[in-house]
Amino acid sequence: xxxxxxxxxxxxxxxxxxxxxxxxxxxxxxxxxxxxxxxxxxxxxxxxxxxxxxxxxxxxxxxxxxxxxxxxxxxxxxxxxxxxxxxxxxxxxxxxxxxxxxxxxxxxxxxxxxxxxxxxxxxxxxxxxxxxxxxxxxxxxxxxxxxxxxxxxxxxxxxxxxxxxxxxxxxxxxxxxxxxxxxxxxxxxxxxxxxxxxxxxxxxxxxxxxxxxxxxxxxxxxxxxxxxxxxxxxxxxxxxxxxxxxxxxxxxxxxxxxxxxxxxxxxxxxxxxxxxxxxxxxxxxxxxxxxxxxxxxxxxxxxxxxxxxxxxxxxxxxxxxxxxxxxxxxxxxxxxxxxxxxxxxxxxxxxxxxxxxxxxxxxxxxxxxxxxxxxxxxxxxxxxxxxxxxxxxxxxxxxxxxxxxxxxxxxxxxxxxxxxxxxxxxxxxxxxxxxxxxxxxxxxxxxxxxxxxxxxxxxxxxxxxxxxxxxxxxxxxxxxxxxxxxxxxxxxxxxxxxxxxxxxxxxxxxxxxxxxxxxxxxxxxxxxxxxxxxxxxxxxxxxxxxxxxxxxxxxxxxxxxxxxxxxxxxxxxxxxxxxxxxxxxxxxxxxxxxxxxxxxxxxxxxxxxxxxxxxxxxxxxxxxxxxxxxxxxxxxxxx
Numbered sequence: 001x002x003x004x005x006x007x008x009x010x011x012x013x014x015x016x017x018x019x020x021x022x023x024x025x026x027x028x029x030x031x032x033x034x035x036x037x038x039x040x041x042x043x044x045x046x047x048x049x050x051x052x053x054x055x056x057x058x059x060x061x062x063x064x065x066x067x068x069x070x071x072x073x074x075x076x077x078x079x080x081x082x083x084x085x086x087x088x089x090x091x092x093x094x095x096x097x098x099x100x101x102x103x104x105x106x107x108x109x110x111x112x113x114x115x116x117x118x119x120x121x122x123x124x125x126x127x128x129x130x131x132x133x134x135x136x137x138x139x140x141x142x143x144x145x146x147x148x149x150x151x152x153x154x155x156x157x158x159x160x161x162x163x164x165x166x167x168x169x170x171x172x173x174x175x176x177x178x179x180x181x182x183x184x185x186x187x188x189x190x191x192x193x194x195x196x197x198x199x200x201x202x203x204x205x206x207x208x209x210x211x212x213x214x215x216x217x218x219x220x221x222x223x224x225x226x227x228x229x230x231x232x233x234x235x236x237x238x239x240x241x242x243x244x245x246x247x248x249x250x251x252x253x254x255x256x257x258x259x260x261x262x263x264x265x266x267x268x269x270x271x272x273x274x275x276x277x278x279x280x281x282x283x284x285x286x287x288x289x290x291x292x293x294x295x296x297x298x299x300x301x302x303x304x305x306x307x308x309x310x311x312x313x314x315x316x317x318x319x320x321x322x323x324x325x326x327x328x329x330x331x332x333x334x335x336x337x338x339x340x341x342x343x344x345x346x347x348x349x350x351x352x353x354x355x356x357x358x359x360x361x362x363x364x365x366x367x368x369x370x371x372x373x374x375x376x377x378x379x380x381x382x383x384x385x386x387x388x389x390x391x392x393x394x395x396x397x398x399x400x401x402x403x404x405x406x407x408x409x410x411x412x413x414x415x416x417x418x419x420x421x422x423x424x425x426x427x428x429x430x431x432x433x434x435x436x437x438x439x440x441x442x443x444x445x446x447x448x449x450x451x452x453x454x455x456x457x458x459x460x461x462x463x464x465x466x467x468x469x470x471x472x473x474x475x476x477x478x479x480x481x482x483x484x485x486x487x488x489x490x491x492x493x494x495x496x497x498x499x500x501x502x503x504x505x506x507x508x509x510x511x512x513x514x515x516x517x518x519x520x521x522x523x524x525x526x527x528x529x530x531x532x533x534x535x536x537x538x539x540x541x542x543x544x545x546x547x548x549x550x551x552x553x554x555x556x557x558x559x560x561x562x563x564x565x566x567x568x569x570x571x572x573x574x575x576x577x578x579x580x581x582x583x584x585x586x587x588x589x590x591x592x593x594x595x596x597x598x599x600x601x602x603x604x605x606x607x608x609x610x611x612x613x614x615x616x617x618x619x620x621x622x623x624x625x626x627x628x629x630x631x632x633x634x635x636x637x638x639x
Contacts, residue, residue: 001013001014001051001053001059002244002245002563002564003053003056003057003058003059003083003084003085004056004057004085004223004226004227004244004564005056005057005084005085005086005226006226006227006228006229006241006244006248007028007029007030007229007248008026008027008028008057008084008085008086008087009026009027009028009085009116009244009245009248010025010026010027010059010083010084010085010087011023011024011025011027011245012024012051012059012061012083014048014051014061015048015051015061015063016046016048016051016061016063016081016083017037017038017039017045018034018035018036018037018038019036019038020035020036020110020112020124020127022119023116023119023120023245025111025119026087026182027116027245028087028182028184029184030115030116030117030248030249031113031114031115031116031143031144031184032111032112032113032114032115032116032119032124033087033111033113033146033182033183033184034087034109034110034111034146034148034182035110035111035112035114035124035127036108036109036110036111036127036162037089037107037108037109037180038107038108039079039081039091039105039106039107039108040105040106040108041065041067041077041079041093041103041104041105041106042065042067042077042103042104043104044065045063046063046064046065046079047063047064047065047075048061048062048063049062049063049064050062052537053537053539054082055222056085056219056222056223056225056226056539056564057084057085057086057226058082058083058084058085059082059083060080060081060082060083061080061081061083062078062079062080062081063078063079063081064077064078064079065077065079067095067097067101067103068097068098068099068101076095076096076097076101077093077094077095077096077097077101077103077170078093078094078096079091079092079093080092080093080094085226087181087182087183088179088180088181088182089179089180090177090178090179090180091105091107091177091178091179091180092175092176092177092178093105093168093170093175093176093177094174094175095170095171095172095173095174095175096172096173097170097172098172099172100169100170100171100172100174101169101170102167102168102169102170103167103168103170104165104166104167104168105165105166105167105168105178106163106164106165107150107163107164107165107178107180108161108162108163109130109137109148109162109163109164110127110128110130110139110162111127111128111139111146112124112125112126112127112128113125113128113139113141113143113144113146116245116248120245120246128140128141129159129160130159130160130162131159132157132159133147133149134147134149135149135150135151135152135153135154136148136149136150136154136157136164136180137157137159137162137164144184144185145184145185146182146183146184147182147183147184148180148181148182149180149181149183150164150178150179150180150181151178151179151181152166152178154166155167166178199225200228200238200266200268200269200272201221201224201225201262201265201266201268201269202265202266202608202609202610202615203221203608204217204221204264204265204573204606204607204608204609205217205218205606205607205608206218206576206604206605206606206607207604207605207607208601208602208603208604208605209601209602209603209604209622210530210601210602210604212530212533212534212538213576213601213604215538216530216533216538216572216576217572217573217576217606218538219537219538219539219569219572220538220540220569220570220572220573221265221569221573223539223564223569224240224258224262224566224569224570224573226244226564227240227241227242227243227244227564227566227569228240228241229241229248229250231272231275231276231279233279234275234276234279236272237272237273237275237276238269238272238273238276239255239259239269239272239273239276239277240254240255240258240259240269240273240566240570241255241566242254242255242562242565242566242567243542243562243563243564243565243566243567243568244562244563244564244565245562246560246562247562251294251308251566252277252280252292252293252294252308252309252312253294253297253308253309253311253312253315254308254566254567255273255277255566256273256274256277256312256315256316256319257315257504257567257570258566258567258569258570259273259274259319259570260315260318260319260322260570261504261507261567261570261571261573261574262570262573262574263322263323263326264326264573264577264582264606264609264610264611264616265573265609265610266326266610266613267323267326267327267328267329267610267613270319270320270323270326270328271323271328271329271332271336273319274316274319274320274323274336274339275335275336277292277312277316278316278336278339280292280293281339281342281343283342287349287350288346289342289345289346289349290313290342290343290344290345290346290349291309291310291313291343291346292309292312292313292316292343293309294307294308294309294310294311294312295308295309296308296360298496298497299497300483300484300495300496300497300498301490301498302423302432302434302490302497303365303367303423303424303432304360304364304365305360306359306360306367306370307359307360307361310357310359310360310370310373311370311373313343313346313347314343314347314370314373314374314376314377315373315377316339316340316343316377317340317343317344317377317380317381317384318373318376318377318380318381318446320333320336320337320340320384321340321380321381321383321384321446321447322380322446322447324384324387324586324587325447325449325584325585325586325587326584326586326610326611326612327584327586327610327611327612327613327614329613330587333384333388334388337384337388337390340381340384341385341390341392343377343381344377344378344381344385344392344396345392347374347377347378347381348392348395348396348399351374351399355399355402355403355406355407356371356403356406356425357370357371357374358370358427363427364427365424365425365426365427365432366424366425366426366427367423367424367438368411368421368422368423368424368438368439368441368442369438369439369441369442371403371407371411371457372441372442372444372457373441374403375400375403375404375407375457376444376445376446376454378396378397378399378400378403379396379397379400379445379446379448379454379455380446380447380448380454381393381396382394382396382397382400383448383449387449387587403457404455404457407457407458408457408458408459408462410425410429410431411425411431411457412458412462413431413433418465418468419462419465420433420435420439420465420466420469421435421439421442421458421462421466423435423436423438423439434484434485434488435469435474435475435484435485436475436482436483436484436485436497437475437481437482437483437501437502437505437506437509438483438505439466439469439470440470440481440505440506440508440509440512441505441508442456442457442458442466442512443456443463443466443467443508443509443511443512443513443515443516444508444511444512445512445515447583449585449587449588450585450588450590450592450638451583451584451585451590451591451592451594451638452583453515453583456516463516464518467513467516467518467521468521470509470513470521470525471513471518471520471521471524471525473486473548474486474487476521476524476525476528477501477528477546477547477548477549478528478531478548478549478550479501479528479529479531479532479544479546479547479549479555480501480502480503480506480525480528480529480532480544480546481501481502481505481506481509481525482499482500482501482546483495483496483497483498483499483500483501483502483505483543483546484497484498484499484546486499486546486548493545493546493547493556494545494546494556494558494559496543496558496560499545499546500543500544500545500546500558501528501532501543501544501545501546501555502542502543503529503540503541503542503543503565503567503568503571503572504542504567504568504570504571506525506528506529506571507529507571507572507574507575507578509522509525510522510525510526510529510575510578511574511575511578513525514578514581514596515581515594519596519597519598519600520598522578522596523596523598523600526575526578526579526600527600528549529571529572529575530575530601531549531555532544532555533572535554535555536555536557536563538572539563539564539569540563540564540565540568540569540571540572541557541558541561541562541563541565541568542558542561542562542563542565542567542568543558543561544556544557544558544561545557545558576604576606577606577609578596579595579596579600579601579604579620580593580595580604580606580618580620580626581593581594581595581596581626582609582611582616582618583638584611584612584635585638586611586612586613586635589612589634589635589636590635590636590637590638591611591612591616591628591631591635591636591637591638592637592638593618593626593628593637594626595620595624595625595626596620596624597624598624599620599621599622599623599624602622603619603620603621603622604619604620605617605618605619605620605629606618606619607629607630611631611632611635612632612634612635613632614631614632614635615630615631615632616628616630616631616632616635617629617630617631
């Protein structure tokens, strides 16, 4: 049970007791402020009966106690705990006994002030000694201090055991509440960016024949706001952390990818993300000029790590170009255009020796997905440069055309099954034939003006073959798209690049297949993710096991997956928006609808979206016809 409101986290087992086992505890900025919060009522632990997430930052735990000596087998006291990621916990006792009760409530507290990484590695350190402080407890060490205060103040406090104690009088039907607050360094723990008035995403809603669409969209938006963090150099700008609990720090590629997928919820997040990352752009003369920094990402056993900085650099102009289509203010676009130009200059400099972009370095492999990112960046970047009268668009288009022609020859492997795209080519030109979900990026062409889509890297015949492969049993697990075909020797259903389902790439595949006209394959993958989302209580992890779906089966969570995760939550928004096929061009004052004609979820309505800075609502009927129900007056429905 992970409550998130970054930089705050609260991690619990489903009985509600924090016992310092595993990752349990309240965290702030990656440090565990409290590792133990264990309650006893009348000398007994409450019997846990329910645990559920109320929202992204809050969990509710319910237990029962038999307190009256003559009450029989039925519990007569309900213990409710509401736990917040901001470091607050409310413990409420409800009595249904026939006579007044006097109950002792004991809360045992403790902490080690350990870093999250050390806790995850199993080396958190010893629990620190406590001292009685004001109306609670205090722990101190050379690295910081933690204070827990209680309202009302406890009847008694025992520092040696970290124990706070109350004697509570409950009349029949009565209720008593204790509130605990955890804070660091003697100051308030504060509130997260997404829960203090900074709400860059529209509060959109979904409704329709399928009961899953409403809770999925609601949960995705809630999780996205919980993962917002402020730029330390400019706190007014916020962006998304990759996910909790493992990746709460900056992750440029994930932040840009997520902001792109949630453009239907407005452009504010895109603008602030682009501004924050533009400040990190490398500006020293040389081969890296214009690139965004980013760590290496493990790419599985078959290939060396890829560079997330390269992916982010290629995503930057794409997000800016598409955010402009969705209605990002012209002034903001103009301010960010120089940073996008530098990204495109880096791309051209890195491909002077040939049409392909190596990743992570000059001697690295030529990855198929990297060429897809570069191709999209060139086409949308050229469109952006032309719109503002900047030079370089013609050169980018010429390069992208050469890349398409060469890619269709060099990256396509003919076989008896109709062929397949190579995952990569080695430095000496040898193709790597394994197929996985990363091939979906070959279908992600991006949005141009007037609702048009950019040309793809593959030709029509190759696109049709790729669609067949993505929809086949080797990659479609029934829960989503596998990262590696099941027939490969190194297939592992839990392998993060060897067979597990990655929600982001499944969403990319669904959108790409639907745009290319392969609705059958798109609908199958969409149905798999929706089924998985239902089992995960609509909080999608970034990945889960790629085992084949069978009747009565459930998707298995990956033990190292972030949940919530920015790209997974954004993918949920992207999947639902794909059903309506909204293609705006705010600069031209038009919006085009290209819905999934088969209407796989029956009628669906999306309200409270944002296009051109105004509310936008659309409904797709059971016949697959899309109708705009609310839009800005300046928008005209295109064909």
